[in-house]
Amino acid sequence: MIKPNNTFCPVPWKELSATPSGSVRLCCSSLQDANISKYEDGSVAKLTDDLQLAWNTNFFQEVRKKMLANEHVRACENCYRQDNAGIKSAKTAWLEKYPDLSNEDLASTIKIDQVELLDLRLGNICNLRCRMCDPYSSSAWMKEWRDLGELVPQPDDKTWSRLEKNEWPQDPRVWEQLKRVVPKLRTVRLTGGEPFLVTANKEFLKYCIQSGHASHIELNYSTNGTVWDNDLPELWKHFEQVNLRVSVDGLYEVNDYIRTPSRFEQILRNIDKMQELASHAPVKVIIGCTVQIYNIFQIPSFIEFFRNKNLFINLDFVQDPSYLALNVLPKNLAEKAQQILQKEIAYPGVSALVNLLDSSKTSQWNQFIAYTKKLDQLRNQNISKIVPELGLE
Numbered sequence: 482m483i484k485p486n487n488t489f490c491p492v493p494w495k496e497l498s499a500t501p502s503g504s505v506r507l508c509c510s511s512l513q514d515a516n517i518s519k520y521e522d523g524s525v526a527k528l529t530d531d532l533q534l535a536w537n538t539n540f541f542q543e544v545r546k547k548m549l550a551n552e553h554v555r556a557c558e559n560c561y562r563q564d565n566a567g568i569k570s571a572k573t574a575w576l577e578k579y580p581d582l583s584n585e586d587l588a589s590t591i592k593i594d595q596v597e598l599l600d601l602r603l604g605n606i607c608n609l610r611c612r613m614c615d616p617y618s619s620s621a622w623m624k625e626w627r628d629l630g631e632l633v634p635q636p637d638d639k640t641w642s643r644l645e646k647n648e649w650p651q652d653p654r655v656w657e658q659l660k661r662v663v664p665k666l667r668t669v670r671l672t673g674g675e676p677f678l679v680t681a682n683k684e685f686l687k688y689c690i691q692s693g694h695a696s697h698i699e700l701n702y703s704t705n706g707t708v709w710d711n712d713l714p715e716l717w718k719h720f721e722q723v724n725l726r727v728s729v730d731g732l733y734e735v736n737d738y739i740r741t742p743s744r745f746e747q748i749l750r751n752i753d754k755m756q757e758l759a760s761h762a763p764v765k766v767i768i769g770c771t772v773q774i775y776n777i778f779q780i781p782s783f784i785e786f787f788r789n790k791n792l793f794i795n796l797d798f799v800q801d802p803s804y805l806a807l808n809v810l811p812k813n814l815a816e817k818a819q820q821i822l823q824k825e826i827a828y829p830g831v832s833a834l835v836n837l838l839d840s841s842k843t844s845q846w847n848q849f850i851a852y853t854k855k856l857d858q859l860r861n862q863n864i865s866k867i868v869p870e871l872g873l874e
């Protein structure tokens with residue numbers, strides 16, 4: 482068997498991925514400014530289109546051809562960068578998931594008939610305004626985003642109006658189309674916004690159960706842990722596996738500062754419910770932490786806290802907005818963080834954080850301060866109390 486070459490990745494042959502606005506994209510790890518599926522006339526492919534057309538646009542055919550020819554795909558640069566830095570990329574994870582799939586097997590498959598995985602961002606309905614998020618992913622961000630003015634890129638009027646409508650999860654045409662892929666479906670990833678606030682997807686889950694296919698489908702949720710839907714456990718018991726990734730970005734006030742207006746204690750109560758469910762059903766719970774300047778000094782205590790609850794933490798890190806990324810820290814603060822991280826250096830992902838802190842490029846430090854202080858003013862919060870290590874007044 483010929484091993485996949487360097488740029489080969491199974492995603493464009495296996496997955497249908499959608500943005501919160503329902504545009505079809507390459508995958509959630511790809512570059513936002515280069516990952517949208519477009520037709521020959523330049524129009525964007527949508528979930529409401531004929532899916533056979535949407536996943537076989539010129540964009541997708543080009544990406545597939547390039548991967549088979551081992552050519553560079555710009556949309557995949559995040560994965561290339563992570564692989565070069567010794568951090569496990571989504572591409573590497575996909576290659577592990579499909580170890581027997583080779584580029585030779587797919588040599589003549591530039592168009593596909595079917596997908597096995599759905600990655601659906603269920604619009605932007607959310608109850609939180611996390612500091613690394615934006616109105617594209619959270620409806621709760623809209624007012625404050627406008628108040629931030631020139632500190633952040635402002636959408637045009639047409640985009641604002643689209644964001645306010647949050648249309649696609651309410652459109653029955655989408656769910657009807659998605660039913661056609663159910664017989665071959667292996668995985669459905671449901672994120673938001675906050676997926677537990679979007680009830681439309683429950684009808685789709687019921688269809689998977691009624692059609693007899695739920696037993697070969699794994700569900701992956703990314704939830705902010707602040708809400709709980711009592712209907713879901715009853716539906717979940719029919720599925721092969723349910724994975725719940727609860728986003729938590731710090732302990733107590735650090736989490737609540739980053740993920741305003743969440744309450745850490747309330748999230749812990751919901752995690753307890755999930756763990757109770759996991760004790761007698763095929764449900765797995767993990768913590769997802771997005772490491773950024775606001776929480777880097779707390780990471781060892783955070784690991785210890787959740788280790789004591791028998792919960793694994795998947796450590797991810799902010800790339801966008803880039804002014805919250807770890808490599809924006811000035812050298813003295815980056816070194817201080819590296820020292821603190823030594824306490825948990827053996828934990829998966831921690832050495833990669835130490836490496837990231839090595840590549841300090843402080844050109845966006847002033848942008849970090851301006852954004853942080855303006856948001857503090859709008860939210861009546863104070864960075865100097867939450868992260869005193871930064872030495873900001």
Ligand code: SF4
Binds near residue numbers: 490491507575
């Ligand atoms: S290489 Fe990375 S960005 Fe590109 S399709 Fe695969 S997972 Fe997505």
